[in-house]
Amino acid sequence: MKFVRFSNGGDAAYGVVDGETVKEISNSPIGQDYSETGATHDLNEVKILAPNPNPSKMLCLALNYGSHLLGADRPTRPQPFYKNTNAIIGPGDPIKLPPDAGLVVCESELIAIIGKEASKVSEADALDYVFGYTAGNDVSAREWQSGADSDIQWWRAKSSDTFGPTGPFMVTDIDPQDVNIRGLVNGVEGQKCHSSEMIFTTAQAISFLSEYVTLYPGDMIWTGTSGTTPPINVGGDVTVELDKIGVLHNPVIAG
Numbered sequence: 001m002k003f004v005r006f007s008n009g010g011d012a013a014y015g016v017v018d019g020e021t022v023k024e025i026s027n028s029p030i031g032q033d034y035s036e037t038g039a040t041h042d043l044n045e046v047k048i049l050a051p052n053p054n055p056s057k058m059l060c061l062a063l064n065y066g067s068h069l070l071g072a073d074r075p076t077r078p079q080p081f082y083k084n085t086n087a088i089i090g091p092g093d094p095i096k097l098p099p100d101a102g103l104v105v106c107e108s109e110l111i112a113i114i115g116k117e118a119s120k121v122s123e124a125d126a127l128d129y130v131f132g133y134t135a136g137n138d139v140s141a142r143e144w145q146s147g148a149d150s151d152i153q154w155w156r157a158k159s160s161d162t163f164g165p166t167g168p169f170m171v172t173d174i175d176p177q178d179v180n181i182r183g184l185v186n187g188v189e190g191q192k193c194h195s196s197e198m199i200f201t202t203a204q205a206i207s208f209l210s211e212y213v214t215l216y217p218g219d220m221i222w223t224g225t226s227g228t229t230p231p232i233n234v235g236g237d238v239t240v241e242l243d244k245i246g247v248l249h250n251p252v253i254a255g
Contacts, residue, residue: 001173002172003017003051005051006022006046021042022042022046024039028052030052048168050089051167052220053085057213058222060221060224062081063199064223064224065199065227068224068225068226080208081154084155087160089166090167091249092249095139095232102144105232106138108136108181110135110245111135112176112220114221115132115217117215119210121207126206126207127176134170135167137183139165141156141158141163144156162255167246167248168246178194179195179245180192180243181195184240190227191227197226234253238252
């Protein structure tokens, strides 16, 4: 199924996407039962919002594609880091670049959204704990992350306000290792990969993370990015395309 969080001029609501129609539902479907309210909306006339705005945490995998290692050693286990939830924005919302950020790049990714509490789950069972999948852009300020005067932690580089575009939809019935991922800056392709290229699969990552940190419904696991990540600049725009999920587009403005 395909779910969307949206606004039709009022409060945010959730719905099931059926073609170009949104069938409104009673509440968030993540880890909860829901019912259809009977209201319907034209998908093209509503504002699509960040699909999951308040997870308890977001964990992201570093160096999870061979093409992104760029000389680094291949990791022997998943290498997660936290990305703060204040970074989350939705489709169409502007990425705001701090004036002193220096080089900022986009990172096109598949995100798994946890659907039920997961603690010490096996790799074989890990995907049973996933509600669905969405697209993400792990916006990253490289000079704060790894420059000569970089921060000790990646708190600014990865979690500045607006550095976490997500959306447009949450899709439940896909294989996370069979997704084409593209990233475009100003309409020019800068990233292209297939999720089968991950060093650690989505299931392996969730199993590893849950061994040490309990995952709760709504938690978001960013599964890593590929290749050489393209820079973004004020006045430009960024598009992340995941087949089976949708297109996430955001303009870039001065912060």
